[in-house]
Amino acid sequence: MVESLQDYLTSEQQRVNSYVLELLEKDAMLPPSLSESVLYSMRAGGKRLRPILMQAAYESFGGQGEKALPVAAALEMVHTYSLIHDDLPAMDNDDYRRGQPTNHKKFGEATAILAGDALLTRSFSVIGQAKELQPEEKVYLMTYLSEAAGSAGMIAGQSLDMEAEDKESTLQELEQIHNLKTGKLLTYAIVAGAYCAGAGDETLELMKKFGKYIGLIFQVQDDILDVTGDAAVIGKPVGSDEGNNKSTYPKLLGLDGAKTQMNKYVELAHQCLLEANIEASRLQELTVYLSKRTS
Amino acid sequence: MVESLQDYLTSEQQRVNSYVLELLEKDAMLPPSLSESVLYSMRAGGKRLRPILMQAAYESFGGQGEKALPVAAALEMVHTYSLIHDDLPAMDNDDYRRGQPTNHKKFGEATAILAGDALLTRSFSVIGQAKELQPEEKVYLMTYLSEAAGSAGMIAGQSLDMEAEDKESTLQELEQIHNLKTGKLLTYAIVAGAYCAGAGDETLELMKKFGKYIGLIFQVQDDILDVTGDAAVIGKPVGSDEGNNKSTYPKLLGLDGAKTQMNKYVELAHQCLLEANIEASRLQELTVYLSKRTS
Numbered sequence: 001m002v003e004s005l006q007d008y009l010t011s012e013q014q015r016v017n018s019y020v021l022e023l024l025e026k027d028a029m030l031p032p033s034l035s036e037s038v039l040y041s042m043r044a045g046g047k048r049l050r051p052i053l054m055q056a057a058y059e060s061f062g063g064q065g066e067k068a069l070p071v072a073a074a075l076e077m078v079h080t081y082s083l084i085h086d087d088l089p090a091m092d093n094d095d096y097r098r099g100q101p102t103n104h105k106k107f108g109e110a111t112a113i114l115a116g117d118a119l120l121t122r123s124f125s126v127i128g129q130a131k132e133l134q135p136e137e138k139v140y141l142m143t144y145l146s147e148a149a150g151s152a153g154m155i156a157g158q159s160l161d162m163e164a165e166d167k168e169s170t171l172q173e174l175e176q177i178h179n180l181k182t183g184k185l186l187t188y189a190i191v192a193g194a195y196c197a198g199a200g201d202e203t204l205e206l207m208k209k210f211g212k213y214i215g216l217i218f219q220v221q222d223d224i225l226d227v228t229g230d231a232a233v234i235g236k237p238v239g240s241d242e243g244n245n246k247s248t249y250p251k252l253l254g255l256d257g258a259k260t261q262m263n264k265y266v267e268l269a270h271q272c273l274l275e276a277n278i279e280a281s282r283l284q285e286l287t288v289y290l291s292k293r294t295s
Numbered sequence: 296m297v298e299s300l301q302d303y304l305t306s307e308q309q310r311v312n313s314y315v316l317e318l319l320e321k322d323a324m325l326p327p328s329l330s331e332s333v334l335y336s337m338r339a340g341g342k343r344l345r346p347i348l349m350q351a352a353y354e355s356f357g358g359q360g361e362k363a364l365p366v367a368a369a370l371e372m373v374h375t376y377s378l379i380h381d382d383l384p385a386m387d388n389d390d391y392r393r394g395q396p397t398n399h400k401k402f403g404e405a406t407a408i409l410a411g412d413a414l415l416t417r418s419f420s421v422i423g424q425a426k427e428l429q430p431e432e433k434v435y436l437m438t439y440l441s442e443a444a445g446s447a448g449m450i451a452g453q454s455l456d457m458e459a460e461d462k463e464s465t466l467q468e469l470e471q472i473h474n475l476k477t478g479k480l481l482t483y484a485i486v487a488g489a490y491c492a493g494a495g496d497e498t499l500e501l502m503k504k505f506g507k508y509i510g511l512i513f514q515v516q517d518d519i520l521d522v523t524g525d526a527a528v529i530g531k532p533v534g535s536d537e538g539n540n541k542s543t544y545p546k547l548l549g550l551d552g553a554k555t556q557m558n559k560y561v562e563l564a565h566q567c568l569l570e571a572n573i574e575a576s577r578l579q580e581l582t583v584y585l586s587k588r589t590s
Contacts (some may be wrong), residue, residue, distance in 0.1 A: 030451035030475070031458055038446065085412065090404035109385035113408065114454050117380060117415065118446035124419050125445070128438030135430035142437055143423030150420070151333065151413035156325035159409050163326055180325070 016051040020073040037107040037115040050189040057193025060281035068196040070130035074123040081119035148188040157181025169247035178219040187211025210272035213265045220262040223248040311346040315368040332402040332410040345484040352488030355576035363491040365425035369418040376414035443483040452476025464542035473514040482506025505567035515557040518543040
């Protein structure tokens with residue numbers, strides 16, 4: 001019997017959580033405060049969207065077992081480091097994340113910077129030490145992770161995003177920021193999953209395109225939820241994006257325009273899956289899920 | 296004719312500088328301010344001690360050509376990232392480094408944090424993309440870099456060092472901090488160089504021991520120079536270590552005791568080279584050089 005999507009999400013979350021926490025709890029980190037700080041942010045939860053997408057891509061191309069799991073764990077560690085650093089006073093200056101004090105509010109700025117550095121650094125050896133991967137696979141996955149997370153990827157996105165504050169961005173500029181800041185790691189999830197299952201170059205290219213659309217779907221829905229989410233009053237801005245001068249899809253296109261734009265991305269994403277012959281896969285289910293999520 | 300040590304230091308500095316700057320200048324970093332910030336710190340100079348030690352170890356075990364150069368560049372990028380983050384207000388709060396404003400004084404804290412993150416992230420793909428290394432070699436060198444730089448290595452050292460501020464440390468605690476904070480990356484330089492030249496496991500273990508002594512020699516001489524350096528008045532503290540409550544070798548052992556301790560390390564380092572049959576190598580010359588350096 002095929003697991004329901006909700007059960008799948010829950011079981012994949014649990015699987016990656018167990019793996020990554022067990023791994024980090026075993027690490028001989030010094031001093032104890034650094035270890036506590038790293039574990040605090042890893043334990044804080046979150047959707048584990050990137051590991052779930054990676055496993056779904058892995059399975060969609062016939063992968064079985066836990067080969068992709070260390071790579072998924074490494075990716076979630078990179079994502080977590082980026083949240084710790086983005087929350088810092090010099091960056092977004094956030095006091096809370098997921099209802100808990102941010103890492104630097106709890107452990108101080110110095111430890112938060114080092115905890116982020118530690119997670120980023122550790123992510124590479126998690127892949128390097130993976131038992132089921134061949135050396136060439138490890139090199140591909142580590143090198144690509146460095147590129148996706150680096151100064152032409154996620155770091156560029158965060159840097160551009162900060163420069164864009166209090167400025168009106170065009171739709172093109174907005175998409176560039178999202179493609180870099182969230183799209184590159186989401187794409188990594190999809191491509192790495194397909195790669196671990198043995199997908200060829202042509203398929204990986206299709207998955208790069210698919211990952212980009214997934215990133216955009218994720219972001220447009222984020223912006224839409226900021227307007228319609230909690231109060232559920234369509235067309236009446238209630239969210240935090242309005243207050244600051246951040247460009248969003250609803251601001252640039254109107255709420256209906258944003259929804260139309262998202263449907264276009266959903267269609268384009270589906271097209272990629274069709275071309276890759278996996279149109280009825282878990283990835284298609286996740287595409288629809290992401291476009292309709294309410295939190 | 297064998298190059299003099301001074302010529303060797305200069306030519307190796309130039310070689311790694313050209314390589315790393317050309318590589319980073321070609322990178323498509325966004326936005327320009329991030330690129331400028333990364334290049335600013337990489338161009339700020341420094342002794343390039345780690346790349347020099349790596350190349351010397353490589354040559355001492357018969358290595359020829361540029362096989363180790365990308366690894367040396369990656370290591371120097373990791374070292375540079377650590378300086379940028381260590382200088383931050385939340386950490387050591389330094390305004391100047393090598394006579395220039397620190398990265399965050401010049402570009403702001405947010406960009407400095409991201410520039411450090413970018414250098415750390417990029418270092419792994421520099422090794423991953425190296426032309427002369429085999430996949431298994433890349434995996435070894437990337438995984439080991441992650442371990443040496445991570446939360447059981449350099450990051451642990453920086454974290455312990457901050458916790459030790461304004462506290463009296465024992466000699467044992469002091470050595471632990473130095474072994475982690477500077478020793479791990481210096482050891483990486485030696486071991487990675489030997490590894491690139493094809494050294495076997497037993498030799499690599501000897502080089503790990505040698506690297507540890509090199510790290511300690513470096514640090515004791517640092518502490519001694521802080522006392523005797525500029526004013527050249529032996530036994531009369533003139534340096535910055537006295538002002539803050541940092542533990543140093545001269546404080547714990549007296550100046551003569553610190554010198555005796557260093558000579559012991561020099562002897563132990565030499566013993567490792569003897570056992571590895573490279574007692575007359577560039578590494579021996581560098582050991583003596585580091586124990587007698589005046590800057």
